[in-house]
Amino acid sequence: MSKSLPTRSENYSEWYNELVKRANLAENSAVRGCMVIKPYGYTIWENMQRALDDMFKATGHTNAYFPLFIPKSYLSKEASHVEGFAKECAVVTHYRLKNAPDGSGVTVDPAAKLEEELIVRPTSETVIWSTYKNWIQSYRDLPLLINQWANVVRWEMRTRLFLRTAEFLWQEGHTAHATPAEAIAETEQMLEVYATFAEEWMALPVLKGIKTPNERFAGAVETYCIEALMQDGKALQAGTSHFLGQNFAKAFEVTFQNKEGKLEHVWGTSWGVSTRLMGALIMGHSDDQGLVLPPKLAPIQVVIVPIFRNEEQLDQLTEQIKPLISDLRAKGIRVKYDSSDANKPGWKFAEYELQGVPVRLGMGMRDLENNTAEIARRDTQTKETRSREGIVTHILDLLDEIQRNLFTKALNFREANTHRVDSYEDFKEKLETQGGFLLAHWDGTTETEEKIKEETKATIRCIPLDAQEEEGVCIYSGKPSSRRVVFARAY
């Protein structure tokens, strides 16, 4: 930690990029658009994975694994899917290299050309539905509730660490059902799982809604989403859950015999969240001093820094701190003890602040005498000296309190940055001056949606699930509208 971060108000975008690098979360690799997720960043992702995976299993899903490669012809089988995904993707055309004749290295062997090119999966509906065809014969085989954790590739032209990368990590759930009602219930259930995860683990409040036809997943009948608001007033789509109707079942001829013995196409869903959530987590809570992490996802929840002048003092401190560490670990708390003498306490304090460690304990010789410790919270940047009597319980409570506080702060921010607007002038002015979620009437046409996007860069994030019926007129066209939708500029 040599120099300080750019501030958010100075340059939000630079602040984010620098923070991701300095907090050791991720960095760009030599391959354009592909990132390296560094150990500290990956540990946060692992904590996310564990929590989500437990929730998927608790709702009856199991994991499986499907191939990385998709035959090119599969992409064309579902008409709108190919429009959405076939365009920017990594294409494998050969399966062998050979020594370059000029001795300069290796070169592609032209003799090893694939008959049919393979696409590195941008999403797996096609390869999975082609497999489901053989797994489903009867209503007894349904529902089929499968998830996979995988890497996917979409050849993005402008990339940003976590937010938009050519390769990213995600989970994709793919389920098959006997009835549309069951498939819709699954779609809604998984949206609920994502919203619970965002709010209870990431401490980020989210709007739940459905996408307009224009923003729908390529191949879906209905796309549900959760939308979070970042500190710069831009929205971030944090997860989607799609009701696929019978689209993929028809494209891949997946049928089942129902209880009456008749053949029907099955009903599908798919749903996913990705390492993009890391971007939302970082931007949702962090400040000009660095990362701010909700305790439930923090790799280190409590760091303990002894303050000493010599080895003898360190030994005395360590003797008192060791049982405290054991007690905390016994309660399931992730603790780091930093007794290295390579850096001064002040340097360490700044470093753990940068890394977003929720609670920091400092202990020096006076604390030994007084049976106290200094406790600092990352979220409020406050500290107090406290008796070590009952300190484990205090820390447990404090971690809960920090988790709640981060959520409340983010919720207050969202509420302060959500506005009902009734004219296009007001809409444009709010977008320019403060951003945020704008609740406005819209005439329901793709034409108006795209005009507004062209003119203002704002998109319809969703039609909220809890939107009230309300008569009004479209801010753009003046045509009638029966409910407000949520506009924002977005990541």
Next chain:
Amino acid sequence: MSKSLPTRSENYSEWYNELVKRANLAENSAVRGCMVIKPYGYTIWENMQRALDDMFKATGHTNAYFPLFIPKSYLSKEASHVEGFAKECAVVTHYRLKNAPDGSGVTVDPAAKLEEELIVRPTSETVIWSTYKNWIQSYRDLPLLINQWANVVRWEMRTRLFLRTAEFLWQEGHTAHATPAEAIAETEQMLEVYATFAEEWMALPVLKGIKTPNERFAGAVETYCIEALMQDGKALQAGTSHFLGQNFAKAFEVTFQNKEGKLEHVWGTSWGVSTRLMGALIMGHSDDQGLVLPPKLAPIQVVIVPIFRNEEQLDQLTEQIKPLISDLRAKGIRVKYDSSDANKPGWKFAEYELQGVPVRLGMGMRDLENNTAEIARRDTQTKETRSREGIVTHILDLLDEIQRNLFTKALNFREANTHRVDSYEDFKEKLETQGGFLLAHWDGTTETEEKIKEETKATIRCIPLDAQEEEGVCIYSGKPSSRRVVFARAY
């Protein structure tokens, strides 16, 4: 479960293929050489991952993630590495598709050709060492102890589910150290971790040894391995751990300032196990009735099957069984209760036998009266009727007993199939009639090794770490040798 499996003695290879499919472990996908790992098979893999990951973390490693794609030029930087890996690999040459002019689907867009082709990683040394270059400056940055869980691709021509597939899942550890001694200690430590996992979790005894120069990992100074023996007398390499010396550090110019302020190249290791372990697990223990799984890795450890004529009987049974399930789950046991009326108990018994569930509990109306249950073990195919008094403790003990028994059985098998041979005639005869591990003298030359391989298909599996000094003569050349090495035909 309609017809029975081929038997091992009839056709071992067919038995394996059929077992993998019928027990719902994996199947071939539409992409040549790429498999679909089905939910039941994937759950076993997840159990393996969890155990290994805990062991990696307990030895100080953290996970990270590196890109799927490797620039073609990287492969050429380490001379022997490119020889070993550049040949059969998936090459990405384009990044876009477009609609075919004739409306037949999509076609590769010739305008979207990459300047430098990308290789789908066959292993990640090159991309990781190119990254480590920026992460390592001083001895304070060492050791760097990182692992990644990932998919890799090697374009194999003849593939078999789990044993050899074009895409497979694995973990690859990549570490960097200040001294050769430290790097060698790491290499040996990870071999020990693998051996412990194989023996204590998979219940498979393994030989620990080093590879001959000819069988070394491309780019390594020394390759350590564990070798298991399958029921058909063929060996299977179950894990490797490589001491890389300074080879990759020199190829990617990774240096550090040592405590004396001088620049040195760092010392490296890499180590990996893959979904190939699934093949070893299946072939190591299973029988003609189906899968046999060690309890520690079994997705279902105990299945409970109620035997009833009508719903009233089922209700009575369920009332007694429910608290038993709770008690077992409270002890951390993975229990399945199969009360479906779609299939008869006999069908279920055969099905769970096929799936390798270690313990099966049957309970009928007479058991209700007598407070008993029928307990069947998969490994010995024995059963007994037992009082339900203390049954939870009994089941816990039984699971331990089964885990131990599988290991002992495999160890006895290996001992019965390990032979010291002192003539080439005897060597060839043993290979033909029974296979197994053959301990023989070898003159230490690659020439002899390759001749023996050509003539007998047997390879040197390893030079055992615990090999005794023993004067002798090479079975092939008659030249002097100072220790026996392990030959076998292998997967």
